Amino acid sequence: MTMNGLDPKEFVDRQVEEIRKIIGDEMALAAVSGGVDSTTCAVLTRMAIGENLICVTLDDGFRREGEPERVAETLSKPPLNLPVSVVKVEERFMKALEGLRDAEEKRKVFRDTFYKTLSEVARENGTRYLIQGTILADIVETKGGIKTQHNVLEQMGINTTELYGFKVVEPLVTLYKDDVRRVARYLKIPSEISERQPFPGPGLMVRVVGEVRPEKLRALKRATALAEEELAKHKPSQYFAAIIDDRERHEPQLVSKVRSIAAGFHGLEEDAVSVKVLEDRATGVRGGARQYGYMVTLDYRGLEETVPKIDDLVELQGKITSENPSITRVLYSVSSRAEREQYIIALRAVETENFITADVAEIPWPTLDAAARRILEACPTISGVYYDVTPKPPATIEME
Numbered sequence: 001m002t003m004n005g006l007d008p009k010e011f012v013d014r015q016v017e018e019i020r021k022i023i024g025d026e027m028a029l030a031a032v033s034g035g036v037d038s039t040t041c042a043v044l045t046r047m048a049i050g051e052n053l054i055c056v057t058l059d060d061g062f063r064r065e066g067e068p069e070r071v072a073e074t075l076s077k078p079p080l081n082l083p084v085s086v087v088k089v090e091e092r093f094m095k096a097l098e099g100l101r102d103a104e105e106k107r108k109v110f111r112d113t114f115y116k117t118l119s120e121v122a123r124e125n126g127t128r129y130l131i132q133g134t135i136l137a138d139i140v141e142t143k144g145g146i147k148t149q150h151n152v153l154e155q156m157g158i159n160t161t162e163l164y165g166f167k168v169v170e171p172l173v174t175l176y177k178d179d180v181r182r183v184a185r186y187l188k189i190p191s192e193i194s195e196r197q198p199f200p201g202p203g204l205m206v207r208v209v210g211e212v213r214p215e216k217l218r219a220l221k222r223a224t225a226l227a228e229e230e231l232a233k234h235k236p237s238q239y240f241a242a243i244i245d246d247r248e249r250h251e252p253q254l255v256s257k258v259r260s261i262a263a264g265f266h267g268l269e270e271d272a273v274s275v276k277v278l279e280d281r282a283t284g285v286r287g288g289a290r291q292y293g294y295m296v297t298l299d300y301r302g303l304e305e306t307v308p309k310i311d312d313l314v315e316l317q318g319k320i321t322s323e324n325p326s327i328t329r330v331l332y333s334v335s336s337r338a339e340r341e342q343y344i345i346a347l348r349a350v351e352t353e354n355f356i357t358a359d360v361a362e363i364p365w366p367t368l369d370a371a372a373r374r375i376l377e378a379c380p381t382i383s384g385v386y387y388d389v390t391p392k393p394p395a396t397i398e399m400e
Contacts, residue, residue, distance in 0.1 A: 019044060019171060027125060044187075059086050060093040061090030107206070130168050216243055272303075274298075317390050327394075334387050336384030337382075340383050358392040
C-alpha cells in the first residue's frame with residue numbers, strides 16, 4: 001500500500017489508533033536519527049501515548065560531525081518537543097567492526113550491536129516496545145537479498161522479543177519515502193526534517209568501503225561536510241561522499257577491456273587512459289538480485305581542459321558495465337594529486353522518487369570540481385576525488 005489516492009489524515013488517525021492499541025498504557029522507546037522516517041514515527045507515537053514515549057539517538061561514531069547533538073536539540077525544542085537524549089557508544093561499535101571488510105558482514109554486525117545497545121536502554125527504562133522508522137524500500141531490498149537493512153528484523157523471521165527483549169513497532173512499513181514525506185508535511189514536521197535527504201541507519205559506515213578505521217572515518221567526515229555543502233545547492237534526492245582504500249586488484253584483462261572502451265568513447269589513444277580495479281568491492285544490483293561487484297576508476301590525460309557532460313559519462317558507464325557485468329560501479333576522475341595517498345573519495349548524487357531505482361544527478365562540473373579541490377586541500381590522505389556515474393541498477397545508491 002502506498003499513499004497514492006489516500007488521505008494522509010486517514011493514515012495518521014489509523015496509525016495512532018493502532019499504536020495505542022499495541023502499547024496501551026506502557027512505556028515505549030523510539031530510536032531517532034533526525035531523519036524523516038524515525039521522526040515521523042516518534043511524532044505518531046507521541047500522539048498515541050503522550051509522555052510514555054522515550055526518545056534516544058545513538059552516537060555510534062558514524063554520524064556527521066556534531067550531528068547527534070544537533071538532532072537532540074532540534075527534536076527537543078518546539079514545535080516537536082520530543083525529549084531526546086544522546087547515548088554515546090562509538091567505542092563499542094568501532095570495536096565490533098574492527099577488521100571487517102565485507103559489506104554484508106559489516107551490516108549484520110552493526111545490526112546486532114545496534115539492537116543490543118537499544119535492548120540495554122529499553123531495560124534501563126522499563127519498556128518492552130521499540131518504535132522505529134522502517135519503510136517499504138528497506139524491506140524490499142532486504143527480502144530481495146540486495147542488502148541487509150539493519151532495521152528489517154521481524155520480516156526476516158528474527159524474533160526481537162526473544163533476542164532483544166522488546167517488540168518492534170513500525171508504523172511506516174507500508175510506505176515508500178515520498179509517502180512518508182507527505183505524512184510528515186501533514187503532521188507539520190519542520191521542512192528541515194520532512195525534506196531532509198535520507199541518511200542510512202548505519203550512517204557513514206556504509207560509506208566507508210571496506211575496513212572501518214578511525215583515521216579513514218575522520219577523513220570521510222571532513223569530506224562529507226565539504227561535499228554536502230557544495231552539492232546541496234543543486235538539490236538532488238541524495239548526495240554524499242564515500243571513502244575507499246586506494247588499493248588495486250590485479251585484473252589485467254579487465255583493465256585492458258575497460259581501457260579500450262573508455263579510450264574509444266573519447267577518441268583517445270589507450271595510453272591516455274588510466275584504469276584501476278579497486279581492491280574492495282561495492283554492493284550492486286542486477287536482475288533484482290544483489291551483486292557484490294568491482295569498482296573501476298577512470299583517469300584521463302589530454303582531457304584536462306574538457307568539461308564532460310554527465311549524460312555522456314553515464315552512457316560510457318553503461319557500455320563498461322554491460323560488457324563487463326562483474327563491474328557494478330564506475331568512478332570518473334574529477335581531480336587528483338600527483339602523488340598517491342591512502343584513500344580516494346567518491347562523490348555520489350542521484351535523483352529518485354522511491355529509492356528502488358535512481359538516476360545519476362546532472363551536477364554541473366564546476367560544482368564537482370570545487371568540491372574535489374576543497375576535499376583535497378582539507379584531507380591530506382586523499383589521492384583523488386571521483387564522481388560515481390552509475391545509476392541504480394547496476395549500483396545501489398549507497399556503496400555498501
